[in-house]
Amino acid sequence: MVASLEALRPGDVVLVPGGRRAGYAVVVEADGAPGLEGPRPTVLTVDRR
Known part of the structure; x- marks a missing residue:
């Protein structure tokens, strides 16, 4: 996974x-x-969060 x-x-x-931002x-x-906690990429969801 890492x-x-x-x-x-x-x-x-x-x-x-899964989770709140699935x-x-x-x-x-x-x-x-x-x-x-390992790598943490910054992402933008479909609902702009």
């Missing part, structure tokens, strides 16, 4: 499988430096 998140690039479209999102910024 390798998949590290491979994301701006413009990639991803499917968030659905499609586009990667705005890929955070290559993992934090304590």
Whole structure:
């Protein structure tokens, strides 16, 4: 899973499988430096969140 998140690039479209923000999102910024919880890319959802 971590390798998949590290491979994301701006413009990639991803499917968030569950939770409050489930659905499609586009990667705005890929955070290559993992934090304590791993990589955390910035995404924009279909409803602009």
